[in-house]
Amino acid sequence: MNDGVLRIGELSRRTGVSPELLRAWEQRYGLLQPTRSQGGFRLYSSADEARVRRTTALIAEGLSAAEAARQAAQALEPGAPAAQPLIDDLADGLQKALDNFDAAAGHAALDRLFEAVSIEFAIADVLIPYLHELGERWANGTVSVAQEHFASNLIRGRLLGLARDWGTGGSSTAVLACPPDEAHDLGLILFGVLIARRGWRVTFLGANTPFDTLEASVRTLRPSLIVLATCDAELFRRHADAIAAVAAGRTVVAVAAPVAEQAVSATGARPLVNDIAEAARALAGV
DSSP: OOTTOBOHHHHHHHHTOOHHHHHHHHHHHOOOOOEEOTTSOEEBOHHHHHHHHHHHHHHHTTOOHHHHHHHHHHHHSTTOOOOOHHHHHHHHHHHHHHHTTOHHHHHHHHHHHHHHSOHHHHIIIIIHHHHHHHHHHHHTTSSOHHHHHHHHHHHHHHHHHHGGGTTSOOSOEEEEEOOTTOOOOHHHHHHHHHHHHTTOEEEEEESSOOHHHHHHHHHHHOOSEEEEEOSOHHHHHHTHHHHHHHHTSSSEEEEEOSSOHHHHHTTTOEEOOSOHHHHHHHGGGO
16 A cells, blocks of 8 residues: 555544544544645555554553553654643543533633634544544443533534624635434534634524525525535435435535435535535535
8 A cells, every 4th residue: 555545534444443533643642644635635644554553452452542642653653743732631621521510610621722722623623523432432321311412512502602703704605504303413513613714604504404494595695505414314315305406406515414425416415524624624615
């Protein structure tokens, strides 16, 4: 395999580590050393893949992610950069506060995070990986439904605070919505904040948006782009005809859903990658 040829999705597929965690390990621990394609996408090497595999093996042996990444980097490339303690400490502090239902400490941890790094970095490299890990911990029973809801709702509120001016951006406009019966809109909020920081003017319709409401909004707003997002493959299939009807209009429609890209393309919509930060960067060409 040639060096510098793997996109993050392929590296994720080969190693079994989610793109969100790969990005977190890259930023927190300096574990990965990607180059950039002409289009600006990260490209990873065989050495990056080896470090990821070694890290996951060490974690399976009981090491923390930080210590596993440090050992993997030093074992495979002596003299590799050390972990980034500031970001790691901020992320750990946020997790501890939210796990303990401590709203004041949670808000304080987010305040420190937003003071220490850019909003884009905080979202792409701390909050998205944290939420992904939170979902995994809920799935394996190490956090309760109450803890998951508390953490997600606190972060959701802070993100909506950041979104106060996302309707005042540039000339490119986007309408963001979840289809009927989709109640989970946190990923769409994260996406909206990221594209707003890239100059998009965002109208957020949120969870459980009826298609007639969406279509009426599009007629009024005449956006450059419609983004529909669902976490449920069955919901996508149920609404595929309605999505196709929206996509038949003059406005570009992009869809984020846990289905094959071909299924989205069959509706006439443009598939968005599951990596929220990568999807936001991809909109540069719309």
